[in-house]
Amino acid sequence: MAPDDPVVIDAAGLGALIAELRRRGLRVVGPVVRGAAIVLDEIESAEDLPYGWGVDVAPGTYRLRRRDDAAAFGHSAGPQSWKQFLHPQRQRVWTSGSDGAGTGEPSSRYAFFGVRGCDLSAIGVLDRVLVGGSHPDGSYARRRDGAFLVAVNCTEPGGLCFCASMGTGPGCGPGADLVLTERVDGPVVSYLAEAGSAEGAEVLAAVPHRPAEPAESTAAAESVRAAETMMGRAMPEGDLRTLLIESRESPHWAQVASRCLTCGNCTMVCPTCFCTSTSDVTDLTGEHAERWTEWASCFEFDFTFIHEGPVRQSGASRYRHWLTHKLSSWHDQFGSSGCVGCGRCIAWCPTGIDITEEMSTLAGLAGQDGDRDD
């Protein structure tokens, strides 16, 4: 058997995989049930995984649901993404009297356990933003370079998923160290596993496994392909970049603004929204200063503040900026779309604004009929 041939590991093997990653000194982070949601946190064993939990999502809605099987990855995206580990919400970037090297750096490497196609793609987007330019973010680069990615192909998209129309899923693209496909047969769960890197192959070799039968590989691939047709949402087809530029003066922005609270939830849950604000602070003596960066949202009123006041004062202009950045100007700035089709912004919008629906409406108004009807 060639080292990169697919293998099958059973439910116990999944535990062995986590144990092997931990044995190698990696901090394994994966999905766990907490506070009525599936969140991402450090896991100690496979027992921490959300076996038998699914989620029901709709615009403005996210609910856990009991599944009638023991799938560990039978759920779509939760409120968090890997961004919070690679690009932490709050970081100290400088302390007076230091050269800034090594401030607040984690000493250990992460293993991300259960990265979906959309989120693997989102990590690629963050890579292009934060280390793809002429000023690479060193602390992001260190966390990213150290991260071991266990990706999981999606076989059961959620009601708000539209990765198929964004080209980011349901199967995982390249870049993962290991790719799993969860196979559920009643109470029996197994995983088709493929190594995507030398380290991935090494890890897999240390975990009990057997070679996959060709039929198993075919069935796994078929289940991922079938998932393409099960997406709850779809982004309209057509040239969205141009549509958004040509829609700058559309009356529809004011219509969205009448529903948008400018709360910024969409930007917080988005796996690619990267914006930060910088604050310089001192201690009470005034002698010790620090510089911090913290996630920011383009929906904040003072996000664009210059001395005459904020540039984008209206909610309409702020929503227009967010949507246009995601789907249009992101291409100009970073060479790809900023949207990966995970659907988080729809679920976590308190008023249920749906990015795919707004794009369909804009396409309809512009006479470019989308594939959804409003």
Added chain:
Amino acid sequence: MTETVTRPPVEQAGAMVPLPYRVTSRVVENADSVTLRLEPEQAALATPVPGEFMMLYAFGVGEVAISLSGIPGDGSLIHTIRAVGAVSAALCAAQPESTVGVRGPFGTGWGLEAAAGRDLVIVAGGVGLAPLRPVLLGALAERERYGRVVLIAGARAQRDFLYAGEIDRWRRDPRLETHVTVDVPIQGWSGETGFVTEPLRRLSLQPERTTGFLCGPEAMMRFGAQALLAKGLAPGDIRVSLERNMQCGIGWCGHCQLGPLLLCRDGPVVGFDVAAPLLEAKEL
């Protein structure tokens, strides 16, 4: 989708870390603006080109993006700062021998080199003269490389001009055509009254060999650029320096976006061919 991104080596000290510079001179320009000369206390940053900006840090208060208003070439930096907020006020108050933090240089230059052999029309409104001063000084330093050099500087009133002494010298300098104008004439003002677009409209230019450099309030740049377009200049030959909120200077923070541009990276100086449609849209 996570293909490996080729990237330059990570900067040793961290791109968000300010380097200490000593204030070696401080000139009060007018009621709210001060010009500082800064010299490196330790390592010097790369020498900027006209149009680029530095992030200037007032200890414990914060950091702002300020364009270069002079590049002596000896490692020191000249910045003219207008006090419009807490950080810029703290920088304006920085006294000789005190330390400010500096990062940079960042952004795009005016492209003075690319305008060699051409006529230069420099249009400045208010503190907008500060980023244009190195263009003017650069052109004067190699005067033979350029055709006509026209400076049009406007301010609200006479007392608001930056570099008053230099402006007097520029007005008498036969190598320059200098027009100064104020919005509000007060007693003793013998020059022109009106916006910078007035002297601009009267200029007779050879549009195909003229490059315009504009900096000032956004409306001034729009109307100034339109006046130059009306004279037949190509939009790409009109350079404007734009202002947006900047918190990192290096493309990480997202605050300075203007449509497809990250102004810290793709600006602050951009051609009017790029800027015009972006400035037309309100609240973009």
